[in-house]
Amino acid sequence: MAIIMLVTTLLSMALLCEEATAAAYVRPPARPNLMLFAGGKKSIQPDQVHVSLAGPNRMRVSWMTSSMTAPSTVHYGTTSQQYTAIASGVKKSYSYFLYKSGQMHHVVVGPLLDNTTYYYMCGGSGREFKFTTPPPAGPDVPIKFAVVGDLGQTGWTKSTLEHIENSNYNVLLLAGDLSYADYYQPLWDSFGKLVTPYASAKPWMVTLGNHDIEGIPYIVDPFRAYNTRWQMPYSESGSVSNQFYSFETAGVHVLMLASYADFDEDSSQYKWLQADLARVDRSRTPWLIAVLHAPWYNSNAAHQLNGDRMMAAMESLLYEARVDMVFAGHVHAYERMTRVYSMKRDPCGIIHITIGDGGNREGLAQSFLDEQPEWSMYREASFGHGELDMVNATHARWTWHRNDDDEAVVADDIWITSLSAPESQCSVSSSTKRGVSNRRVLRPLGT
The missing domain is CATH 3.60.21.10 (Metallo-dependent phosphatases)
Structure with missing residues (x-):
């Protein structure tokens, strides 16, 4: 009887442990969709800005403007509001049935220093952004x-x-x-x-x-x-x-x-x-x-x-x-x-x-x-x-x-x-x- 009680107790403890483990994480419910609408009149102000690697010590800066005449240029430098270089690129747009996109600009900037923060302005107007370049090339570089x-x-x-x-x-x-x-x-x-x-x-x-x-x-x-x-x-x-x-x-x-x-x-x-x-x-x-x-x-x-x-x-x-x-x-x-x-x-x-x-x-x-x-x-x-x-x-x-x-x-x-x-x-x-x-x-x- 004592052995049976001991086994029962151990099983009960194991079940409690399993329940505690399972209850340790309760998956939260779904969250609603987000949709950030564009609004207002046509503008040369940069929107939808992102950067990507574009070769050794180069970065591609991409952004959208609603204006078709906005320039595809990026001013940049290592000090805020003090730009020491300028690069030009290309722009493109597309249609999809009744939808007409704005102008998507793509500009490659560089050569850039490794592991360095650069401040930049898209199209010569609007707010200032900044990006940080990756570490230098090398087999043992984290x-x-x-x-x-x-x-x-x-x-x-x-x-x-x-x-x-x-x-x-x-x-x-x-x-x-x-x-x-x-x-x-x-x-x-x-x-x-x-x-x-x-x-x-x-x-x-x-x-x-x-x-x-x-x-x-x-x-x-x-x-x-x-x-x-x-x-x-x-x-x-x-x-x-x-x-x-x-x-x-x-x-x-x-x-x-x-x-x-x-x-x-x-x-x-x-x-x-x-x-x-x-x-x-x-x-x-x-x-x-x-x-x-x-x-x-x-x-x-x-x-x-x-x-x-x-x-x-x-x-x-x-x-x-x-x-x-x-x-x-x-x-x-x-x-x-x-x-x-x-x-x-x-x-x-x-x-x-x-x-x-x-x-x-x-x-x-x-x-x-x-x-x-x-x-x-x-x-x-x-x-x-x-x-x-x-x-x-x-x-x-x-x-x-x-x-x-x-x-x-x-x-x-x-x-x-x-x-x-x-x-x-x-x-x-x-x-x-x-x-x-x-x-x-x-x-x-x-x-």
Whole structure:
């Protein structure tokens, strides 16, 4: 009897512990959509300001004006209100049925000093903005990325952006699905206004998602708004597409891949990726990461198999190059995988992370598969963002920050060793070619 009572007591305590653990986080309810309308008469005043990396010691400044005659110039310098340089660029606009955009200006400024704050004025009028350049190039130079996907523009988006702002990041990586305009073009303007306080101060590097396509066969070409508003750098290895490109900062080579452009062996994206990976020098950039939209590994019930065809076409390329991490969006939840290749745990494989939980209007993907795969380490359906802190050439710290009401709570925290590090035992130079003759001709995902 005493043993039975003891077992009963222990079971009761365990159940209480489980209940306490489950009750430790109660997911807050949805928050309403935000929409910041433009108003007033035509103006040359800058609006929807954001900056992005545009090559070594260069930054692209982008903004919208409602006036068609506003100049595409940026005055800038290292002291407030004292501009020592001026740069000129281009402007473009687009139509979408009855909608007519303002003028989107894109100006590349530089050369710039590393890790320096610059003050700038767009078009020679309006308020002053400022941005901070990333750290210098070098294999052992620390740098911090904020990582987010599927932002949209809801109350949770605003909370996510505020948390990111407090993270002291250097560069933001956005894994697609920016505005969730979904054909209603004024929402692109609203999104631009919403992110201006953040994107005007630190470089944002973005790739496209399915909600950014907005194409109508024979009527409207896809990505019309995205390509006009968010111009990204062309890669030195020959990419002439705004949908896929690469860039380097500090000791990191970043691949921005397109889930919704052709990716078979005959495609321009595939050939570009081969050429880009061939020029990666791990002695200069020991870290190699990729960002795309539709995840290749996913144990959520939502969007199952959406990334499989792109994975079949390109996974071996990234594996052979010893890519360290791949960040994806699309699934509105967080999930971190261990190193994996060909659906199996592999010490030389890639760490895949789904981070499509920025705050979109469609809500969270709350149903995961009952049986968690062996390669899935942590999964949770909550809004939030990630921070990737490259400490040095060999080690990085990844943290995922859940939006718990209005606080950013660290819910997942790991240290990562680069595959280029001597202790990883995954030599890049000695990696063997796998599956080249068995690759199938594949086409991009549908929407």
